[in-house]
Amino acid sequence: MRESASDIANVRDGVLVSRAIVRHTRRLLGTDMAYLSLNDLAAGETYIHVTDGVRTEAYRSIRMPLGTGVLGAVAAGGAVVQTADYLSDSDMNHLPDIDEIVREEGVVAIMGAPLRVGGRVIGGLLVADRTATHFPRGAVEALERMAELGAIAVEQSRLVAENAALATQVKSAEGQGEERLKRVEKVLRLDDQMVQSLVAPTGLTGVAGTLSEAVHMAVGIHDARGRLVAGQPLLPRQAFDHWEVRAAVASSTQSGRSVGVRWDRRPYVVVSVTSGDEQIATLVARGPVEQIEAQLLERAATFVGAIMLFERSLIDAYNRAQSALFDDLVSDRSGDRHALTAAAQSYGITATEPSAVLAIATSPSERYQALNTTRAALRDRPAVVSLHGSEVCVILGSPAEPDVVHALSSELVAALRTEGMSPLIGIGHADGSEFIAGAHHQAHRVLAAEVALGWRSGYADAVQLGLAGLLLSGTDRATVDAMLERTIGPLTEYDETHSSELRLTAWTYFECGTHLESTATRLFLHRNTVRQRAERIDALLGPNWRRAPWSADIHLALRVWRLSEAGLVNENPSASVNTA
Known part of the structure; x- marks a missing residue:
């Protein structure tokens, strides 16, 4: 991703940048090919703009009606679409001539993510394999991140062209349109500075500082729960629980635009930062703002999202080894049991000593923060910590007797509550590494019972809930x-x-x-x-x-x-x- 950001920062040719995005995407996901499409709304079609790894000219020249195939569905629907075997997938809206081109290219699996600019879908970024493939969640998120950079590249190229055209018009019209030219120049200047922030080590702090200078006012960046992560504390954490601020953020999420709101009798502007359907952050500035300032804030939201998603990808990469070990232990798959036992022992999980599994449920937007907090709280303990679906899961190594596990669970609940979360923890006990899969199932049953009981926060195991509690597992409130x-x-x-x-x-x-x-x-x-x-x-x-x-x-x-x-x-x- 940083290589792609560097390309955007250093290259002004839009086609070259798009090709670099496609090349990096193919390499990042390890696919046979990758390509980027642009929408032609007048014709109601999307067409392949640049490719990498495509063999046939017919495939490179594909134009598809919006809503057809994977390409047309991505470019029209605004959501990630994937199929493990395109030609045999009856859920796809097929076109016979396109199917023939796909067959000649040898394409089997396809996945695409939309290119979005200001809430509009302008095209798609796709990858494809010549063998049946199901792309995992990590690959989906990586493609979405690259699609965001691709959208930046396409939009920046458009702005450069618009700027050049306006400059020509201004010279010929002796001053007419100068104000519009200045606005475009400000957006381009901010884009340059924001792209530099992507490749700089300053992260969100650098973005907040750059944006404050561009709009000549203080700016704060808050996470999805309202916690300040960079910039100035213009709105307090509790403001994000108030219905007016929540409504403004929701409106910005839907529209992709800045929305005004009053808090404590003062005007503010909020801009929602999204990734797919997930709201991941909020930009806050003092209001009211001029049109150009609102436009700059909206542009900056794209870069904030890219940086936050990149930080997530670093977390995922760091956790990959533990996640793989966790999946092997809880799936109880047959395989090299000796290697699995040895890997588990490196985390204090042995075949003969007690261990425990914790299934920790928070809201979906909190799972990465919950993962970090859990890992920090258990840093001195032998444990495997991993994201598993929408939950954070922990396998505790020895010592893991019930009283020890209860004490640790209490500490975890307290640590997560300090971060503003309301965690529910289900506990399952195991007599050794061979029983981890059963303990994981038990932890989920306990967690389901806690939800059915209407708990807001807390922890328990099967013994604490008793038969009365476990009978409710899977029952709604x-x-x-x-x-x-x-x-x-x-x-x-x-x-x-x-x-x-x-x-x-x-x-x-x-x-x-x-x-x-x-x-x-x-x-x-x-x-x-x-x-x-x-x-x-x-x-x-x-x-x-x-x-x-x-x-x-x-x-x-x-x-x-x-x-x-x-x-x-x-x-x-x-x-x-x-x-x-």
């Missing part, structure tokens, strides 16, 4: 609420109306083996008070609530209710379920 309403709904209504504790009394009664004396002792109440509460429960649920088989249903519902309650702590601290 509405189903849980309906079950509670059918069984203990009258108690809930009475407690909420009278500020009483009938549910707590009934739960304690069952937990104490249906002994009134033990119930009174545990609740620090007089025995007569407990008896009176039991009689009230009789009146609300009927006397059969204490007798089998109805007692089993009531006890299960009361256990689910207790698990659902925020801040639940069992009487035995070592068996506490920790929620918030």
Whole structure:
């Protein structure tokens, strides 16, 4: 990516830059070919502009109606499209003559990402293989990053041409259009400076400084959660939780334009930074701003996104070895078990000592930050930390006895909350590396049960949740609420109306083996008070609530209710379920 950015920075010929983008893309993804298309909206088509690795002239000359094939779908739909076997893929909108060209070229697998400029799709960047290939998530993200650079190159080439044409017009018209020429020159100058920021080591800090100079005002760059990552703290973190600021950011995400908003009676301008459908950052400046300043902020958003995605790619590259090991351990694939065992041992995961798997769920926009925070919190522990789908997953090496794992999970929850996240952690225990796959499945079941229980944040394992909790794995919250309403709904209504504790009394009664004396002792109440509460429960649920088989249903519902309650702590601290 840095090589491509250098090409944009140092070469002014648009075709040469586009060819460099295509060449670097092919090399980065290791594909047989790569090509870039541009849209011809007047004709309703997209056409291949430059190629690398293409053998036939017919393929190099392809023009396709928007919406057809992979090329036309990418150029029209604005989303990544891929197929492992194009000619046999019935989901594709095929054209017979194009299929024949594809067959002659020997193309099998194709993937494309759109070129976007200011919210508009202007073409596509595609790669193709002559063998069946499913492109993994890392390849998809890499192609999207290169497509963003490709869009910058195409747009910069257009602006250079427009600038030259305007200069000619200005000279011939003796001053007419000078203002427009100045605006284009400002955009080109900012592009040059931003491209230099891509190849410089200053990162987002350099971008924020360059942009502030260009628009002559302070600029802040915030991540998707509103945390300041570079520039000036113009808006506080809590402002991004306010509905007006959220609405402005959402509007900018949809339009690709700057949007004004007021906070604390002051005007601001926000510009959303996106990657595909994901909102990854927000630019903030003091408002109101002139049209040229808004245009500069919108242009800068593309570069901010490119830098942030490049930083992600560095994280992915750094984590690749651990991710591969994690996948091998949790998939329980057959293969070189000796090599796998040796690799696991290097992270403290042995075949005979206890280990544990943590499945950590946060919002999708927080997963990279959650990965970094988790890795930092466990830096002195033998562990494998990896992104797995939308979650951060951890395999803890020895020592990993339950009390040790619970303490570490508590520390992780605290560390992630400090960063503004609300993590849920499901824990699975294993007796050695051969049982990691089962522990991973168990951790996911626990996590699913926590979601069904309506937990906002916390951690637990199967023992802490018990049968009542694990039965809910894969159940949605509405189903849980309906079950509670059918069984203990009258108690809930009475407690909420009278500020009483009938549910707590009934739960304690069952937990104490249906002994009134033990119930009174545990609740620090007089025995007569407990008896009176039991009689009230009789009146609300009927006397059969204490007798089998109805007692089993009531006890299960009361256990689910207790698990659902925020801040639940069992009487035995070592068996506490920790929620918030």
